Ligand code: HEC
């Protein structure tokens with residue numbers, strides 16, 4: 117259909133209005149990507165990489181939980197892995213500058229941006245896997261898991277607080293959104309000891325998860341895209357680099373910040389179809 121004809125159809129659709137309009141705009145649906153399915157990810161460690169040895173996710177989660185009080189979420193995540201490797205292998209892990217990772221608390225210096233335990237987990241992926249594309253895959257999988265998982269699940273051997281936190285789905289990798297969502301769900305304030313217990317256990321969950329991922333990639337058993345967000349993929353099909361609009365470089369769950377307007381729902385397809393590449 118040429119551009120002018122398409123415009124006429126669109127204009128006619130507006131006049132016809134209502135449900136008819138929605139049906140007609142289906143004719144303009146661009147081809148959206150097929151749902152992304154989980155698949156194996158092969159990886160050959162390169163020469164001279166920092167050595168990793170298989171760790172127990174439950175033990176790691178417990179160390180992360182216990183170390184939380186020393187330097188908060190990001191620090192505890194790093195220490196949970198590095199301290200075990202220092203015990204197994206000594207240097208360079210025994211003199212690793214773990215203190216630097218205290219900066220990640222509260223979404224980086226209390227700024228409420230990226231969740232510190234995720235920041236720590238991503239740093240560990242970066243430490244052991246120098247290849248950027250492989251890093252990105254593992255980080256995306258981990259972040260998409262975090263957005264959709266109902267947490268905390270981790271059960272400490274000896275709880276610091278005698279309180280089992282309510283679980284919540286963060287739908288966001290941001291400390292602010294993740295915490296405030298949880299506060300709404302639980303009724304506790306953000307400065308409460310209950311909220312701290314929630315983050316302490318969440319740190320146990322994420323530390324266990326990243327060790328699970330590292331174990332798998334080094335055992336050639338890693339499955340990627342296991343938590344692919346198909347909604348995000350459909351938004352990015354038009355807005356991302358592969359689409360025509362190319363104004364968005366995000367993998368975060370779009371609907372944590374944007375709700376699709378009625379205008380967008382009705383006109384985006386038609387508008388998109390008529391846009392130049
Ligand atoms: C069929 C292609 C297509 C898809 C799929 C799509 N959009 Fe859009 N979107 C558009 C077009 C076209 C515009 C108008 C862009 C312009 O004029 O520059 C737009 C505009 C927007 C805008 C700004 C204006 C507004 O209406 O709010 C936001 C925000 C947006 N889209 C978010 C999203 C999100 C989130 C998703 C996934 C739920 C999504 N889009 C999926 C085509 C699409």
Ligand code: HEC
Nearest residue numbers: 290348351352355363364366367368369370371372373374
């Ligand atoms: C953490 C919050 C957040 C997330 C998550 C997010 N965005 Fe945005 N987005 C913004 C902000 C802030 C802007 C700046 C413009 C504004 O205020 O609307 C923006 C702007 C946009 C615009 C341009 C709007 C315009 O008026 O032209 C588009 C399109 C868009 N985002 C799409 C997406 C898509 C698609 C996703 C998911 C892949 C996404 N965004 C995820 C916060 C977010």
